[in-house]
Amino acid sequence: MLLSIIFIVTMPVLKDEPSRYNTDIRKLLDQCHCVDVHFCTADLNPICGAHRVVLCSVSYGFMLLFDLIPAKEIHEFNLQETVRTYLSVYQEPTVSMNNTPVRVIVKDVHFHKCLPDILHFIYSGASQWQLLEHDLKEKLKDDEEADYVSHIVQSLLNKPGTDSHSGTPLSLSESIGFFFNNTSLADVVFQVQDTKIPAHRSVLAARCDVMAAMFSGSYMETNCALIPVHGISKDTFLNFLEYIYTDTVCPASIPEAMSLMICSEMYQVSRLQHICEGCITTQLQSMTSRELASTSLNVVSLLQKAKFYNFGSLYNWLLHFVATHYQIFSQKQEFQDLSAWQLDFVEINKWPSNYYLNQLSKYRSYIHSPKHSCAVM
Structure with missing residues (x-):
């Protein structure tokens, strides 16, 4: 009887951070x-x-x-x-x-x-x-x-x-969420691209230590009524403020979740980073093999961004995700963008593994061999 051993690669567990709103x-x-x-x-x-x-x-x-x-x-x-x-x-x-x-x-x-x-x-x-x-x-x-x-x-x-x-x-x-993107009582305005977004210093300072320092220290923004924001899109910054005011946010897509995660890292809002991680991983896990194979989403590019911004948990998760969907990603052009170390990791942890494929090949050969044919007495 042919025995096979299957090694299961365990996906990294991402952190969950409780709300600190109140x-x-x-x-x-x-x-x-x-x-x-x-x-x-x-x-x-x-x-x-x-x-x-x-x-x-x-x-x-x-x-x-x-x-x-x-x-x-x-x-x-x-x-x-x-x-x-x-x-x-x-x-x-x-x-x-x-x-x-x-x-x-x-x-x-x-x-x-x-x-x-x-x-x-x-x-x-x-x-x-x-x-x-x-x-x-x-x-x-x-x-x-x-x-x-x-x-x-x-x-x-x-x-x-x-x-x-x-x-x-x-x-x-x-x-407090009713005051999100609301001019009532607003005492600061952010200029993001071609859009002016009203906000309230007290809410920003309460929810974001970077904002608290910005409004209470010796910074240009401390007494400035109009604050320009660079390097962040209007939609991403609105999503960021929505979280600050309401404690919830739902990015429309994986790229938007990644942009919001980068924004949250800039402003050091750790719980929002974890929420974005969850959005990215949940959406990827919900995709079928056919959807993963046909999507224009560049998962390797996401992985490299996670590494660049030092999102260690997300980086490890995406690396395991590529490895456990090896047959799909190895056929994509983006697979060539993996570094030598990343390729080695994927090869070692890929699923199906070489051992599994070898055992499967032997099993199929055994099943279809003449010696295994059914004889009716």
Whole structure:
């Protein structure tokens, strides 16, 4: 009986990185990056800083306060009354420069005493009501006062016709995602090719350390309203910003995923790199042998780009992918672009292997030999 041994080449396992979106936004509050709101007491003593885009993403009350929506579009009198009663934007005596934080006066003493806890609640997604109520009671040491402040927060954060307690709140990424490629509250514009793309420094700084350094250090871009972007296409940069704002992205093709991965490496956004790796490998694995044979996609070129940009995990995966589809790629012109070392690796790890093909040939010869013919008694 003919025995054959089959060696299976195991594809490298790519990393998966959990989302840090909520942590990034909370860090923005803790580190005071790109603050554009200063909350103050009635006598203008500062309480703490915040960011309009985050406040407005969870509250029509703050949208009304910062004139993002006109009062006539808010049909609930309670919301308008709450904003007028407890908050007001201080009218500066002189015209402020661009990006100068606005001062918001907090008129209620209990509310401003609890404001740091309230902001932490908002920057955590404005959904952990029980935790907020516990923190308010701990801060005020009086249940009635805590309930009073909690009611103010509910009135500010409720969107018209909704109930913050019973309704299903949007995630923080969904709420802030509404400001993606939106001129509302934008304080910076990127010039990419022939397109101007609005953005918000606070969101960029929260989600990208390179952007945080760029907007807070001694760089040309720190106080620049229009920032040119070179070497990146408009579509790739829009995909990059979409991820920054929404924590999700879906490149339309493998080349676009590779371009986005290169962009994410430039801005040091590691999780986006891993997402792009997953997009590339998933799309390649979903292709049939016939599709791989006929596609114009140059997988060897992808492999060489992965090596050039030091995408080690993707490079190893693509090398194994070429090896395990040896019969397809060895017939392509691009196969000649592999280096000597890469060719050696592919030859050693190729599938079907020489050993397997040799065993298969022997088996077929044995099956079709006269000695193996079936005899009927």
